[in-house]
Amino acid sequence: MARCEVCGNDYGMTFEVHAQGAVHVFDCFSCAIHRMAPICEHCRVQIIGQGVEVDGHWYCGAHCSRAEGRVGIVDNV
Numbered sequence: 343m344a345r346c347e348v349c350g351n352d353y354g355m356t357f358e359v360h361a362q363g364a365v366h367v368f369d370c371f372s373c374a375i376h377r378m379a380p381i382c383e384h385c386r387v388q389i390i391g392q393g394v395e396v397d398g399h400w401y402c403g404a405h406c407s408r409a410e411g412r413v414g415i416v417d418n419v
């Protein structure tokens with residue numbers, strides 16, 4: 343039994359997410375997304391998909407990275 347670190351729910355079906363050497367405990371994916379998903383620095387949306395990272399800055403896609411003046415990013419779609 344573990345407690346969700348976002349909402350504090352004490353739940354038998356919690357799961358762990360291991361990221362960057364730390365272990366996070368959540369009771370559901372919405373809590374995991376709330377804690378783990380980076381925020382696009384241009385449009386402030388939470389990045390659930392791959393997103394793009396440029397020089398330590400996170401964006402939801404190439405459009406937002408370009409809007410912030412980051413060049414050289416192309417969506418792989």
Ligand SMILES: [Zn+2]
Nearest residue numbers: 346349369373
């Ligand atoms: Zn939770």
Ligand SMILES: [Zn+2]
Nearest residue numbers: 382385402406
């Ligand atoms: Zn964006």
